[in-house]
Amino acid sequence: MRTSVVTVAVLALGLTACGSGSDSGSGGGKDDTLVVGATAVPAGEVLTYVRDHLAAKAGLKLEVKEFTDYVLPNTALQEGELDANLYQNQPFLDDFNESKGTDLVSVVKPYLPPMGVYSHRAKNVTKLADGATVAVPNDVTNEGRALKLLAAGGVIGLKPGAGTDASPADVTDNPRHLRFRELEAAQLPRSLDDVDAAVINNNYAQDAGLSPTKDAILLESARNNPYANLLAVRRGNEDDPRVRTLARLLLSPEVRAFLKDKYHGSVLPATGG
Incomplete structure (x- = not known):
């Protein structure tokens, strides 16, 4: 696969984030912004909605970086250039980990984009x-x-x-x-x-x-479909308070309503499990 990447301008401040913090969503480091990689549609649009409408109230600083392929978001996450990504499903992640030697894990599965x-x-x-x-x-x-x-x-x-x-x-x-x-x-x-x-x-x-x-x-039918998109992080970062805050927001009634109003059945809310 080609590995070209496009990074778009974002409104959130900061570049990368590390460290642990409080339940307010702060990473506790010198820059507590959560940097999340995504493909443009629907992941980038969903994350932009969360950033612009929900994140501030939840105490989360969110930056979205968009990619045009399926490889770089995972390599960038593994190498620490991202704190999380949203674009792939569990079978893809499992195969990527096995073939590339990465150690990325799922946190939450907010929606299904049917093929x-x-x-x-x-x-x-x-x-x-x-x-x-x-x-x-x-x-x-x-x-x-x-x-x-x-x-x-x-x-x-x-x-x-x-x-x-x-x-x-x-x-x-x-x-x-x-x-x-x-x-x-x-x-x-x-x-x-x-x-x-x-x-x-x-x-x-x-x-x-x-x-x-x-x-x-x-x-594709949504019934018993294993291909819901997931929020992924490096193993060990599942309980980062910023990640947990984003996971909660992705499963919120507001995001479910956004999916319904924006995509009219082309992207379906998932159970989150």
Whole structure:
């Protein structure tokens, strides 16, 4: 995956934070700002809402740094450039920790951004042409997630026991003889003119002006879905008072209302567990 990164201007003061503090949300160091990395949509928008409307009252200084890929937010967190991040799901985090040797853990899971199948050539996933090319993310976790979505839609079948790391090699039933093109997740929206369909992560779909609820020809169900996005920190920092304050705010009624009003079902509140 490419590792380009864009950092946007923020309103909060300070750069990095360390140390422990009081229950008021202060980190107790010379700079108690909590620096959180995120992809722009929806994580960046959710965190910006918290920063602008809820953080000050809760005694939290929050800075949001936006990234355009799925690798740098975790490496920056592991290296201490961030205090937390919000953008990934548990299967992705587990695979990242295993493959990269990082030690990052989940604190809370505030929302689910459902993955969808999009097409400029078919109105329904069951109408994909014989031999159609379907683009899927090229990272292990999101590719497995994409294939499971296609299987749930009855488009393909996967071998019994295929897990979150399923690959095209696990496809056992392919009546439409679909061909899979593996691309970097961020490139998938731009591939729609070149392929018959693409399975696109929610954040990149919305970045490209696609509405999951209106434009997807197949969309994940929230029921028993393991892919809720999570707030992650380095192991040992789960009880940092600033982190706990942010976790509480992310699960607040105000954020749930923001998700409902802003995304109209394209991003769903999760249970937080």
